[in-house]
Amino acid sequence: MKALTRTITISLMMALPLGLFAQTAYEIAKAMDEKESPADMKSKMTMTLTNKQGKTRESTISSIAADDNRKQIIWFLSPPDDKGVAFLKIEHADKDDEMRLWLPAFKKVRRISSKKKADSFMGSDLSYEDMTSRELEEYTYELKGEKIVDGVDCYILESTPKEGITRTYKRFITYVSKADMVPILDEAYDMRDKLLKRRIMKYSKQKGYELPKEIYVENVQKEHNTRLVFKDIEVDTGVEEDLFQEKNLKRLPR
C-alpha cells in the first residue's frame, strides 16, 4: 500500500509551461519521492468493497512489506471462506513481477501472472499499476494551482506520462499537502481523458514516517469503491529477508 502512496506522491510533481514553475513542480515531485520510508511495515487491514447497489464485501488481511513495498506477503484472516489464502509479491526491476498464491482448499501454491496492468487487484478498485512503483522521470509535471482540501492547504499537480511510456491512465490530478508533502486526493483520468478513479488518502505519523491510515478508492465509471483501513501498524521491526518465500504462505501469522 505504501507503494501507492509513493506513486501518487510522485505524480504530484508538475511542470508549468513557464520554466520557473516547471522547476518548482518537479521539485515537489522529487521531494515526495525522496520522502523517508520505513525499512519494513507490518499491519492489519480491513478491505471493504462496495458495488453500485451498495452491496459490500469485507476482508481482513494481515500484511508484511519490505524494501519500499517491493516485497509483500499478505494473509487473509476473514471472511471464513477466504481464511488462509495467502499472497506473495516480489517486484523485479528487470523481469516480470513474481506473484504466488496459496490456496488452502487445494493445498497448492499457484503462480499468478497479470500482464494487464489495468486489471483489478483482489477484486478491488486498485489495479496492479496503482500498486507498483512509478519512476519519477517517467512523467512530466505541471502546477495547476493551489486549493484547500478538507482544511489542508494543497498544491494541485498534474502529472502526465512522457511520450513512449505506456500507461493505462492519461494523466493524474493530485492534491498535495504543502505541510507534509503527501498526496491527500488524487484523480486518475482514462485514455479518453474521462475521470476514472478518485482516491483519498489519510495518514498517521509514526516514528517520523507519514504512514497510511485509510485509503479510499472510487471507480467513478463503475460506481464501485474500495476502502482500506490500516491498524496495528508496526514499522522497522527488522523483518527477515527470507520471510518472502513460498513456504511462508502456508503459515498464518499470529
Added chain:
Amino acid sequence: MKQWFINQSVEHPKRSIILTIALTLLMGTGLMHFTVEDDFMKMLPHDIESMMTWNEVKDEFGSTDLMFLGFGHPGTDVLNAKDLATLWDVSLDLEELEMVDEIMSISTSDKMESIDGFLEVSALQAYRDLNDEELESLRTYLDTNTKIRTRSLAENGDFFNIMIRPLVGAKNDVLVSNMKEVAAKHLDDYEVHWGGQGYLTGALPAMIRDDVMQLMRAGLIGMLLILLFSLRNVSAVGSIFGTIILSMIFMFGFNGWMLYLTGSDKFMFGVLNTSMPIILLTIANSYGVHVITKFFRKMRDNKDPKTAVRASLNSLALPIFLTAITTIAAFLCMVFAPLEPLMGYGFSISMGIAWAWILSTVFLPSILVLKKWNPDSAAVSHPSHFERFVIAFGEQVLSRPKTVLITGAIVVLIGIAGIFKLNIEVNMKSFFKPENPIRESLEFMDSEMTGTMDLQLLINADLKSPEVLKKMESIQAFMEDHRSVTLSISIADVIKQMHRMINDDDPAFETIPDTRAKVNNLFTMYSMSGDPDDFSSLVDYDYEKGLATSMMRSISTSEIVELVDEIETFLQQEDYKDLNITITGLLIVFRDLVGLIIRSSFISILASVLIIAFIAAYFFKHWFWGVLAVVPLSSAVILNFGLMGIFGVDLNHVTALLSAIIIGVGVDFAIHYISQFRNHLHTHGLDGQLSRETMRDVGFPVILDAASNMAFGALLFSMFIPMQHMGGLMIFAMVSTSTATLTLLAILLELNKRRLAKIEGIAITD
C-alpha cells in the same frame, strides 16, 4: 345548438373559415414540441411480472438483450491476420460507443491458461496484428475451448460473431445507428449480418415508420384519385383534403403540446403511433365524403348552395356528431391499454377526431357556401356511374331479404369457425418476408452461429455451493438438448474451466470441485489476475443469484411457450426446487406482453361495442336502435378474426391492435344508415320506399367512403408483414363493415320497420 352550428357556416362562412384555420394553427404550434421516439423498450409496461423480473435481472447483471454482428466471407477462414486486425478495429470502435457496456468477441475476450504453474488470465487476442505463431496459438485455444469458439465464430469458421451488450437504459435505436456507422467504416469488403432482439427493437421502429410513411403517401394519392373519379369535382375533393390536413395539424399539435405540458413519454410519437395519421385520415375523409355527397344531392333539388348546405347539415349533424363521439369513446378505451404510448395515442387521436367533426360541420360547409357552384355541372346535376351502381346494388339487396340474411348468417358462422384456428405469433423474424435482408441475416445467424435469441434462468441459491453448481450444470445440459439452444453459459462453466486450469490444464478436472472451500479458492485465484467484472453478467456480488443464459435460434411464439413449459416441468423435479429458478428474458416479456395486448384488444373491442350500443340507444332513444347499430360491427369483428384464422394471418400485437382500431372506424357506416332511416321514417312514414330512399341517400357515401379509405391497401406493398396485414385489414374492414351495413343492417331495418315505427311513435296504416 345544431342550428347555431349551421348558422355559423351558412351566415358567417368567411369568419368560420378564418376562425377554424386560426385555431388549427394555434394548436399546430405544438408541433414545435412534437417528438419522435424510436426506442421500443420505452414503450413496454413496467408493471407486468415478467418485466419486473427482467428489470431486476438487468439491474443486477447488466443488459441481457444482446445485439449480434457477424462478418466474414463465405467459405474463407477468418482466423487470419488481416481479418483479425479488422475484428480488433471494429471491436475497439464499438467499445468506444457511449451506450455500449461490453463487447464480446475474440478481440476482447480473455483466455485462461495454465502455464508452468501460472494461472494466466490474458487477452485472447493480445495484439491487433498477430504473427503466424500467435495465430496458431489462438486457433489451438479456440479448438480446445469449444464454448468460446461457438460464441465467437460461425460453425465453418468463416464469420466472426461479435456480441454487443448495451448499457442498461441505452436507446437501442441510437445505438444501432452508431453501430452501423462503425460497420460502414470497417466492413465495406465483408458480408455483414446483424441480429438480436435488442438490434431488432432498435432498428425496426424507424424502418417501419419510414416504410409506412412512404406507402401512406401512395395511399393518399390513391384516395385522391378515387374521390376525383367519384365526385368529379376538384373543389369538392380539395375541401375534403383541407379538412383532413387541418385535422392532422391539430392532432399532431395537440400531441406536441401535451408532451410539452405533461413531460410524459406517453405523448412521444413511436412506432405504435404509426397508424394514427392513417386512422385520422380515414375518419376525416369519411366526414367530408358524407357532407359533400349529401350537399350534391341537395343541390340537385334546389340549386342554392346555402339551402343545400342547411339541408345537408340538418340531415347529417346528428349522425356525424354520433359517429365522432362513438369513435372517440372507442379510442378513449385505449387509456386502459397496457402500453403507455397507447394512452397518449387515445387522447391525441380523440382530439383529432373531435376537430375533424368541427371542421366537417363548420369549415367544410363554409367553403361549400362560399364556392360558386355550377348547378348544371355533371358533378352536381347527375349521379355518377358509381353512385348509380350502388343504388342498383341496394335495390338487389332489398329485393332479396331472406337470401341476404341467410348468406350473412353463413358468413358469420364461417367466421366463428375460423376464430378457433387463430395463431398467436410474435417472433420478429416473421415480420419480414423471406427475401428481406434482415430476415436473411437472422436466418444466417440461426443456421451458422449461435442464433440471436436468448433466454435466461435466474437462480437464487448459494452459488459457491458445489451441489448448486452441479445442478446448474445439469439444467444447462437439459437446455442444450433442446434443438433450438446452441449454447448455454453460466458461472458453473467458468468454475469448471478454472478447476481445470489449477490442475495443470487437465481436462479430467473440467468439473465442479467437491468442496465449497475449493470453489471459493478458485474465485480468489481469479480475482488475482482477472477483472472482477468478468463475472458480473453471470453472478451477483454476493454469489446468491446466478444467471444461466441460453443462446437460441429463432423460434416461434408457440415453440417458446412449449420450451418454457418443458423447462418448468424439468425444474419441478425435487432436485431443483431449492434453486428457486425464474425463467426470464426479453422473449418472456414479449410473450406476456403480447398476451396482454391481445386480451386488452379484445376487451377494448367488447367495450367499444357496448359503448357504441349505449350511445346509439341514448341518442336514438331506444335500446333496439343500439342493438341494431352494432350488428354490422359485431359481424365484421367475428369475420375479421375468423378470416385471419382461415387464411393464416397471425394474431400478434400489431394485428390485434389494428383490428380493434380499424373496426372501431367502421361503425360510422351503421350510424349514418340508421340516422337516415329514422329521418325518412319521420318524414315519409312507412311509405314502401323507406329502405330504398335510405339506400339511395347513404349507400353511395358509405361505399365511396369505404372505397377511398381502401387506398391505404397500399400498405400491402410494405416490406413488413404486419404492415401488409394492416393494409389487408384496412381493405377488409372497409369491405366488411360497409357491406354488413348495406346488407345485414338494411335488411334487419326493413324487416323490423313496423316495430321501429312503433318505437318512434309513428302511426302505422295498412
